Amino acid sequence: MAATDIAVVGYAQTPSTRRARESEVQLLVPIVTEALQRAGLDRREVGFTCAGSCDYLTGGPFAFVSNLEAAGAWPPISESHVEMDGAWAMYEAWVRLQHGDIDTALVFGSGKSSPSKPEEMWAQQLDPYYLAPLGVDPASLAGIQARALLDAGKATERDFANVVVRSRRNAKDNPNAQVAGDFSVDELLAEPYVRAPLRKHDLPPISDGAVAVVLARGDRARALCKRPAWIRGLDHRIEVHQPGMRDLTTSTSTALAARKAGYDGGPLDVIELSSTFSPQELILRDALGVDADANVNPSGGPLAANPVMATGLVRIVEVARRIVEGSASRGLAHATGGQVLQHNLVCLMEGD
Amino acid sequence: MSQPRIVESTLEFPYSRTLGPVVGAFLSGLREHRILGIRTRAGKVLVPPLEYDPNTGDALDELVEVGPQGTVTSWTWVDEPTPKHPLDRPFAFALVTPDGAATAMVHAVDAGSIDRMSTGMRVQPRWRAEPHNMIDDLACWEPAS
Numbered sequence: 240m241a242a243t244d245i246a247v248v249g250y251a252q253t254p255s256t257r258r259a260r261e262s263e264v265q266l267l268v269p270i271v272t273e274a275l276q277r278a279g280l281d282r283r284e285v286g287f288t289c290a291g292s293c294d295y296l297t298g299g300p301f302a303f304v305s306n307l308e309a310a311g312a313w314p315p316i317s318e319s320h321v322e323m324d325g326a327w328a329m330y331e332a333w334v335r336l337q338h339g340d341i342d343t344a345l346v347f348g349s350g351k352s353s354p355s356k357p358e359e360m361w362a363q364q365l366d367p368y369y370l371a372p373l374g375v376d377p378a379s380l381a382g383i384q385a386r387a388l389l390d391a392g393k394a395t396e397r398d399f400a401n402v403v404v405r406s407r408r409n410a411k412d413n414p415n416a417q418v419a420g421d422f423s424v425d426e427l428l429a430e431p432y433v434r435a436p437l438r439k440h441d442l443p444p445i446s447d448g449a450v451a452v453v454l455a456r457g458d459r460a461r462a463l464c465k466r467p468a469w470i471r472g473l474d475h476r477i478e479v480h481q482p483g484m485r486d487l488t489t490s491t492s493t494a495l496a497a498r499k500a501g502y503d504g505g506p507l508d509v510i511e512l513s514s515t516f517s518p519q520e521l522i523l524r525d526a527l528g529v530d531a532d533a534n535v536n537p538s539g540g541p542l543a544a545n546p547v548m549a550t551g552l553v554r555i556v557e558v559a560r561r562i563v564e565g566s567a568s569r570g571l572a573h574a575t576g577g578q579v580l581q582h583n584l585v586c587l588m589e590g591d
Numbered sequence: 592m593s594q595p596r597i598v599e600s601t602l603e604f605p606y607s608r609t610l611g612p613v614v615g616a617f618l619s620g621l622r623e624h625r626i627l628g629i630r631t632r633a634g635k636v637l638v639p640p641l642e643y644d645p646n647t648g649d650a651l652d653e654l655v656e657v658g659p660q661g662t663v664t665s666w667t668w669v670d671e672p673t674p675k676h677p678l679d680r681p682f683a684f685a686l687v688t689p690d691g692a693a694t695a696m697v698h699a700v701d702a703g704s705i706d707r708m709s710t711g712m713r714v715q716p717r718w719r720a721e722p723h724n725m726i727d728d729l730a731c732w733e734p735a736s
Contacts (some may be wrong), residue, residue, distance in 0.1 A: 298602065359675045368614050369639045372726050374675025375697055379684040382667025383697070387686075390665065390710050435668040435705060479645035483686045483695030484637065487665070 242337045246460040246467030247559035247588070249278030249453030255417040255544030258353040259447035263297065266449040267309035267349050274451040275345065278463045282311050285453075286341025288318040289332045291325035291348040292548045295363055296355050310345060324348055324513075325450060325552030326574030326584050332454055333473055342459040349449035350548035357445055357547075365578060366480060378442050380579045381516035382434030384487040389436060391488045394521050396436055400427040402517040403440045403542055410539025415553075417444045417544045440542075441517040448546025450553045468559035468588045472500030475574075475584035482579055490526040493573065496585040497527055508567035509534050511554035513575040515541045522580065523573060537561075551575065555586050562590040613642045616654055621728035624718050626658040628692050635693035658689035660735055663712045665695075668705045677727050683708050687732055699731040707734055 251273035253259075253266050275282055288310045294302045303320050310316065319335075321327045325348015332344035358376040365371045388394045401424055410419035422440075430438045453463075460467040476492035476499070479485050510533055514520035524535065538557040541550050551574025558570035569589045576582040610618060613629060617640050620627040629640035630653040638657055643650055666685035672678055677699045685708075686695035701717065702708050714732035722728040 298600070300602070356673075358673055362675060368610065368618070369726055370697060373677050373684075373698065374673060375684060376673065376675075379667050379669060380697070383665045383684060383686055386667060386710065387665040431670075432668065433670065435670075437667070481639065481641070481645075481694070482697055483664075483688070484645060 242456070243469065243471050244460070245333055245336050245454055245456045246464065246469045247452055247555065247563070248455045248460050248464035248467050249274040249280065250451065250556040250559060251277065252415055252450040252549070252553055252556055253448045254415045255446040255448040255546050257417065257445060257447070259351060263292065263349050263351050263449070264306050264308045266351070266447070267306055267347055267451070270449055270451045271309045271345065271347060274453050278453040278455070280343060280453060280463060285343055285345045286317070287332055287335045287344040288316055289320065289328040289335070289344065289346050290318070291321045291323050291328035291552065293322060293350060295360050296350055296352060296547070298355065306349060309347065323576055324574050325549050326555055326586070327475070327576065329452055329454070329552060329555060330473060330475060330584065333470060336454060336456050342456045344454040345451070346454065346552070347449065347451040348549035348552040350546050351447040352445045352547055353447050369481070377578060378434045378437065378516070380482055381442070381518070382437045383482065384579045385436050385441070385516070385518040387487045388518050388521065393488055394518060396428060397424055398521060399437070399441050399517040400424040402514070402520045403427055406536060406539045406542040409537050410543035413538045413543065415544060416539045417446055419539060419543060437516065443515045443541045443545035444543070446544055446546040448544065448549050450546070450549040450556055452552060452556060452559070464563060466563050466565060466590050468562035468590065470586060471589050472502065472587040473584070474499035475582065477577070477582040480577070480581065487579055488522065490522050490580050490583060493523055493526040493580065493583040493585065496583050497571070500585045500587045502527070502571060502585065502587050504528055505569070507533060507569055507571050509537060509558050509561050509570035511536055511538060511540065511557045511570070512573045513541055513551050513554055515545060515550070515575065517542060519580055527571070551584065558586070558588055562588055565590070611642065612652070613640050613654070618724050618726070618728065622722040622724070624659070624716070625656055626689050626716065626729070627654045628657045628689070629654055636691055637694050638689055638692040639696050655691070657691040658716065660713055660715050661687040661689040661732065663700065663708070663710055663714060664688050665710060666700065666708055668708060677731055681705070682731070685732070687714055698729065701731045701733050
């Protein structure tokens with residue numbers, strides 16, 4: 240049985256921008272400081288540090304090491320890194336906290352897509368023999384997934400556009416969002432395809448950004464935060480890699496992760512999904528069994544800001560912040576990795 | 592204002608790899624214009640073939656020929672190919688299930704126009720003139736004649 244007395248007690252994120260002038264570590268320094276300050280924690284008191292980022296974005300092996308400057312690695316600290324979204328770095332820190340010998344952890348996720356060509360770079364995460372040599376880009380796979388959804392009669396292109404309209408409208412209230420505004424479904428449907436049946440707005444923006452989280456357990460969490468966002472359950476599950484070997488119109492790994500995280504189908508005040516392409520929000524809603532009028536992606540979600548390697552951890556922060564501030568009591572955050580929802584993480588959080 | 596400093600670096604890992612009994616057999620098959628799948632213990636033929644059944648973890652070794660024609664089970668249209676794509680003109684990326692297979696493989700379909708694409712359409716392989724032991728020895732699929 241996993242511990243349920245670990246909580247998010249501090250957080251900070253950069254605004255998401257198309258092209259940040261700062262380096263990745265320069266993006267991280269102020270938000271790591273801000274997250275620790277919010278928790279009232281001195282960085283020398285941090286028991287464990289874990290980061291999520293992608294060396295392929297920077298184009299240099301071990302590029303992630305320089306990000307440690309943001310945590311301050313002297314005197315020596317206990318730290319780790321995942322070549323994954325920061326949500327998985329938080330998972331590692333959450334497991335580490337359960338050892339019981341430390342009671343605080345610092346987690347961050349960061350990504351600068353602007354120096355790279357994301358549509359070419361991300362093909363490198365695929366099977367190196369069957370897929371990567373074809374340059375299969377994320378949007379093409381998402382287009383194949385979207386078509387499968389249409390063919391199965393589970394959605395229409397109008398449904399995709401509706402997701403975008405809502406995301407961009409919600410993003411108007413999010414100062415960190417990159418794409419926001421009022422649009423109509425009909426004007427979006429008049430746009431040309433980029434990966435039919437997907438249009439440009441069905442794809443996430445290309446973003447630079449970073450996010451940091453402070454975790455604490457038990458009494459320490461209560462001392463650091465008036466209303467900690469308790470992590471009631473955290474689980475991640477993965478599906479077969481080859482896109483043609485699974486049903487792309489469902490997300491069995493999300494459903495399983497939610498169940499293992501203890502989500503019982505009860506009411507949620509806020510749900511933040513890493514639906515990087517608009518059809519994926521429909522798939523994830525279905526997998527989680529959330530109501531049609533549920534409060535999904537009030538931040539605007541990844542269609543409004545997609546700082547890769549931070550996007551999933553931002554979802555956790557968006558839920559945690561609402562709990563800490565008191566506007567939500569129970570929420571669910573979702574992160575994804577791999578291609579077309581191959582790997583999914585679910586974090587269930589509650590306030591006292 | 593001073594000029595930005597430009598640092599150019601090329602990262603390479605110039606080694607060659609032995610592909611093993613399954614991936615190697617598949618790519619060797621493409622040289623001979625044959626598409627190989629692999630049979631699971633439940634009798635399903637996986638294409639492209641994997642060394643292990645992703646659902647059960649069983650080691651697999653029974654290679655079987657599939658195709659040569661196949662059926663498009665889903666697809667997307669790429670109007671502006673990137674330099675990394677297998678074709679330099681508009682094409683479809685598709686899931687193609689070769690005849691006799693239970694799963695689909697991702698590859699390009701050179702249909703010329705989006706109007707010729709549909710789910711369920713029949714396709715045939717087009718072979719690369721000079722094979723080089725890569726997945727694109729099957730250059731792409733094209734509408735079946």
